[in-house]
Amino acid sequence: MAGEQRLLLENARQLVLVCGRGEKYLLQAGMASLAVLQNASLVVGQDGYIKAVGPADVIRNQFSGATFERKIDCTGKCVLPGLVDAHTHPVWAGDRVHEFAMKLAGASYMEIHQAGGGIHFTVEHTRKATEEELFNTFKHRLERMRRAGSTLVECKSGYGLNLETELKMLRVIERAKQSMDIGISSTYCGAHSVPKGKTATEAADDIINNHLPKLKELKLSGEMHVNNIDVFCEKGVFDLDSTRRILQAGKDIGLQINFHGDELHPMKSAELGAELGAQAISHLEEVSDEGIAAIARAKCAAVLLPTTAYMLRLKQPQARKMLNEGVIVALGSDFNPNAYCFSMPMVMHLACVNMKMSMNEALAAATINAAYALGKSDTHGSIEIGKQGDLVIINSSRTGQMGAVTDSGQ
Ligand SMILES: N=CN[C@@H](CCC(=O)O)C(=O)O
Ligand SMILES: [Zn+2]
Incomplete structure (x- = not known):
């Protein structure tokens, strides 16, 4: 093939496709054994999409007449799809370090929230901040996420609760969508908490x-193009009807x-999500057995957040039971003033140690399944021809025990 292409990644020791047959998500068996090529190369075209992926010698022949804006020698290295972080609260002002001290002294998340702190504290500071201040801190946070491999x-939103500040947050997110070199799926979360002075029904x-x-x-x-809608469905916040x-x-x-849903108390949030055709529900530490069965049937992704259970000393979400029952399990960092983690590799590590997921399962949950949770697995979450060229090169010859090794390209 001739012509100018944007990028050639040559001769990677491992090229971890995650999946290679157009799967929209992976379930237990598929997550246990990911698609991997050995000694492989990859081409990204001028439009930013993957044009070819396969054994290094095949790609070399196929593109012998082509020129590349950039070539990267990946000998001895490993290439992964860019990581997908399926749950963050990254636009806010005012830190909550004092609340960390309160939690260490025994206060629970809800006790702090009900006393007017927690989300309310962040709302107060975010309402006062200018759009420029919010954008600058947000930009810095996104850069740190990208450095940790999230693409x-x-x-x-969700730290405004009134229309004015929710829109201010969404404008900040929209601006980053247009100007930053990272993919964003934006979520309106105006029902993150009941604003002071209103009942839940009024809110x-x-x-x-x-x-x-x-x-x-x-x-x-x-x-403005908002993608998702979110509610904090929790006892003392928004009940099932609201x-x-x-x-x-x-x-x-x-x-x-x-x-x-189903974070601190069993709320039947999973059952509600299945009924409404939700794309994803996050947390699920307190999900019922019926809720697990319902989201498995409804193909509603469970976005598990290992940093929250760790930070708040909650019981761990039942990742193994969900996987065994055919739930689409995804991961998110839950980056917020209460869980200050930018790093999906750290999230995957916690998912393995605390939620007993395997390394392969954690990687699938942080790529193709997280992309599915955002309705974007057609274009993101795996290395396949036609998908966006969002890639991570790691200076290591392998990512873990990948299982299935495929020697042919797609
Ligand atoms: N649980 C609700 N929302 C966030 C916490 C937000 C905050 O405490 O500021 C979460 O997902 O953990
Ligand atoms: Zn959250």
Whole structure:
């Protein structure tokens, strides 16, 4: 093949495709044995999409007449798809180190929240911050995520709670979408907490009657493209009925449902998510057996967040049971002022040690399944022809026990 291509990655010791047959997600058996090429090369075209992947000698012959803007010798190295972080709260002002001290002294997350701290504390500071201040700290956080290997990140609003500040946060996220070299899936999370002075029902009414119509208007005018809708479905925050109303109204304006559920108390959030056709539910530390069966049937991804269980000393989500029962398990960092972790490699490590996932399962959960949780596994989450050329090169000859070794290209 002739012509100018953008990038050639040559002669990688391992090229970890994750999957190679257009799978939208991987389940237990597929996660246990990932697709890997040995001594392989890869070409990214001028449009940023993967043009070819296969054994090094085959690619060399196929592209003998081509020129490349950049060539990287990957001898002895390993190439992975860019990592996908399926759950973050990265736009905020004001740190919560004092609350860490309170937690170490025995206070629970909900005790701090009910006393007006936690999310409320961050809301106060985020409302006061300028758009520029929020953008600058957000940009820095995204850069650190990218340095740790994340190339697609879900980013939530949710520290405004009123329309003005929620829009300010979403504008900041939109600006990063347009200007930064990292993929973003944006989430409206105006129901992250009940704002002071309102009941949950009043807050739900405000969201349905004022916030969502504004988002629809901004979408129609092309000013803002929000992808997902989120609610913190939790005892003392939004109950099942308010959650249902808000999520359904979001779905009605074209947002994907992707929400916080069954974190601190069993709420039947998973059952609700399955009923509403949610793309994903996060946390699920307190999910019921029926909830696990329901999300497996509904093909609703479970986004597990090992940093939260670690930080808050919660019981671990039942990753093994979910995997055994056919749930699409994904991972996220849950980066927020209470869980300050930029690194999906650290998240994968915690998932292995604390949630008893294997290394292969953790990698699949942080790539193809996390992309599925964001409705983006057509274009992200694996190394396949036609997908976006989001790649990580690691200075190591292998990533773990990859299992299936494929010697032919696609
Ligand atoms: N549980 C709700 N939301 C976040 C925490 C946000 C915060 O404490 O600021 C979470 O996913 O862990
Ligand atoms: Zn969260």
